Amino acid sequence: EVRLVQSGAEVKKSGESLKISCQTSGYPFYRHWIGWVRQKPGQGLEWMGIIYPDDSDTRYSPSFRGQVSISVDTTINSVYLQWASLKTSDSGTYYCAHRRPVAGGNLDHWGQGTVVTVSS
Amino acid sequence: QPILTQSPSASASLGASVTLTCTLNSDFSSSNVDWYQHRPSEGPHFLVRVDPSGNVESKAEGLPDRFSVLGSGLIRYLTINNIRTEDEGDYYCATDEGSGDTFVKVVFGGGTKVTVL
Numbered sequence: 028e029v030r031l032v033q034s035g036a037e038v039k040k041s042g043e044s045l046k047i048s049c050q051t052s053g054y055p056f057y058r059h060w061i062g063w064v065r066q067k068p069g070q071g072l073e074w075m076g077i078i079y080p081d082d083s084d085t086r087y088s089p090s091f092r093g094q095v096s097i098s099v100d101t102t103i104n105s106v107y108l109q110w111a112s113l114k115t116s117d118s119g120t121y122y123c124a125h126r127r128p129v130a131g132g133n134l135d136h137w138g139q140g141t142v143v144t145v146s147s
Numbered sequence: 148q149p150i151l152t153q154s155p156s157a158s159a160s161l162g163a164s165v166t167l168t169c170t171l172n173s174d175f176s177s178s179n180v181d182w183y184q185h186r187p188s189e190g191p192h193f194l195v196r197v198d199p200s201g202n203v204e205s206k207a208e209g210l211p212d213r214f215s216v217l218g219s220g221l222i223r224y225l226t227i228n229n230i231r232t233e234d235e236g237d238y239y240c241a242t243d244e245g246s247g248d249t250f251v252k253v254v255f256g257g258g259t260k261v262t263v264l
Contacts, residue, residue: 072239074253088252122190131243133181137190
């Protein structure tokens with residue numbers, strides 16, 4: 028069974044750094060894409076980017092390129108989303124999502140979400 | 148890039164039916180569309196993928212038969228029959244911008260908030 032378990036809620040100040048995680052299990056970690064999705068309070072879902080753990084091929088949404096970094100640790104089957112310097116506008120809930128391993132696969136399994144709160 | 152337009156809200160009485168719409172912009176009329184359910188305090192859940200003909204290309208394991216889909220031109224429909232309180236939440240449609248090596252991102256519609264009266 029595919030499972031994605033995300034790290035807990037974070038409360039940070041503007042300018043601080045942050046790295047949140049998505050620990051995966053139940054499938055061949057190296058060969059499946061994992062994406063990140065943001066939901067700001069009261070708003071809809073926004074695609075941030077996706078990574079292929081086998082070679083760390085990463086595709087960022089143009090809106091998020093340069094704003095965040097996506098990485099993997101293959102030793103513990105985990106994917107990360109990282110900020111070097113948070114802004115208050117980064118507050119929201121962040122979800123990791125597993126992409127079904129077919130061409131153009133849907134996002135068939137999701138994490139429970141990590142709430143990030145950034146104050147000024 | 149694809150644009151998916153959804154009505155902000157929809158409601159139905161317990162046991163009734165509600166139909167959600169997702170309208171694609173014309174350049175993407177041949178796109179598959181995925182439907183996701185997002186209940187409060189949970190991660191989103193994939194429900195079903197609809198192909199351009201309105202047929203189910205794939206669906207979540209255990210998806211109740213109460214959920215059905217159709218497609219017509221630029222519109223993809225998700226109908227919830229015999230609606231239950233657990234069906235309350237936000238529903239998003241989505242499709243890819245680009246494919247394979249030219250994949251850019253997943254594009255989501257604005258979401259429809261479904262309320263059971």
